[in-house]
Amino acid sequence: MSSGTFISFEGIDGAGKSTHIARVAELFRQAGRAVVLTREPGGTSLSEKLRELVLHEPMDALTEALVMFAARREHLVQIIEPALARSDVVLCDRFTDATFAYQGGGRGFNWQVLGQLERMVQGLPDGSLRQPDLTVWFDLDPLIAAERLASARVPDKFESQPADFFAAVRAGYARRQAEMPSRFARIDAAQSIDAVSAEVSRVVSDWLQGVAA
Ligand code: TMP
Numbered sequence: 138m139s140s141g142t143f144i145s146f147e148g149i150d151g152a153g154k155s156t157h158i159a160r161v162a163e164l165f166r167q168a169g170r171a172v173v174l175t176r177e178p179g180g181t182s183l184s185e186k187l188r189e190l191v192l193h194e195p196m197d198a199l200t201e202a203l204v205m206f207a208a209r210r211e212h213l214v215q216i217i218e219p220a221l222a223r224s225d226v227v228l229c230d231r232f233t234d235a236t237f238a239y240q241g242g243g244r245g246f247n248w249q250v251l252g253q254l255e256r257m258v259q260g261l262p263d264g265s266l267r268q269p270d271l272t273v274w275f276d277l278d279p280l281i282a283a284e285r286l287a288s289a290r291v292p293d294k295f296e297s298q299p300a301d302f303f304a305a306v307r308a309g310y311a312r313r314q315a316e317m318p319s320r321f322a323r324i325d326a327a328q329s330i331d332a333v334s335a336e337v338s339r340v341v342s343d344w345l346q347g348v349a350a
Pocket of ligand 1: 150176177178192205230231232233235236237239240295296
């Protein structure tokens with residue numbers, strides 16, 4: 138059994154989640170916890186190589202889903218499970234909900250097949266599934282996200298998708314939240330950075346108090 142804390146951060150490209158993850162890390166460090174900051178796809182040397190491929194090479198939808206889960210498996214085995222076993226806090230910039238949202242919602246890939254892959258990759262010896270304890274979802278209108286991205290770096294394969302792709306990704310996140318409401322906290326990412334930051338801190342603190350109670 139692990140006694141660590143596993144929090145994932147999700148949202149469409151341009152929702153601005155990365156800015157806030159570092160602040161959450163600081164909250165935990167101030168509370169004396171060891172923090173592992175990581176991301177998907179990525180987090181290990183092999184998974185980062187898979188990230189390069191999947192973000193830049195065109196590929197079939199099943200191949201894309203398999204690469205995401207292959208990268209995740211490696212990341213879980215090498216980084217996430219050992220950190221949780223040490224009772225660390227794992228803050229992960231995207232996890233499995235992104236596959237349901239992007240490959241399932243955005244690409245229209247079969248939701249049930251993604252569920253089978255999820256069980257295969259995230260299954261634990263006791264038969265349960267490894268899932269984040271808390272998922273902070275930065276929810277944003279795709280049109281606002283597109284405006285924010287317009288001034289950003291050269292877009293990758295996903296970032297260059299049209300707004301209707303991101304509307305479908307957003308619907309994918311909403312579907313995941315509806316399926317697993319207890320671990321999701323939705324944040325309105327259209328607010329100012331300071332307002333979002335305050336809400337994220339409040340959500341994480343409230344959640345920690347709930348766990349401790
Ligand atoms: P990032 O830019 O937030 O690091 O995410 C990388 C991109 O990969 C982002 O556009 C979302 C996409 N992605 C998927 O399509 N499926 C997944 O399972 C994950 C983890 C990310």
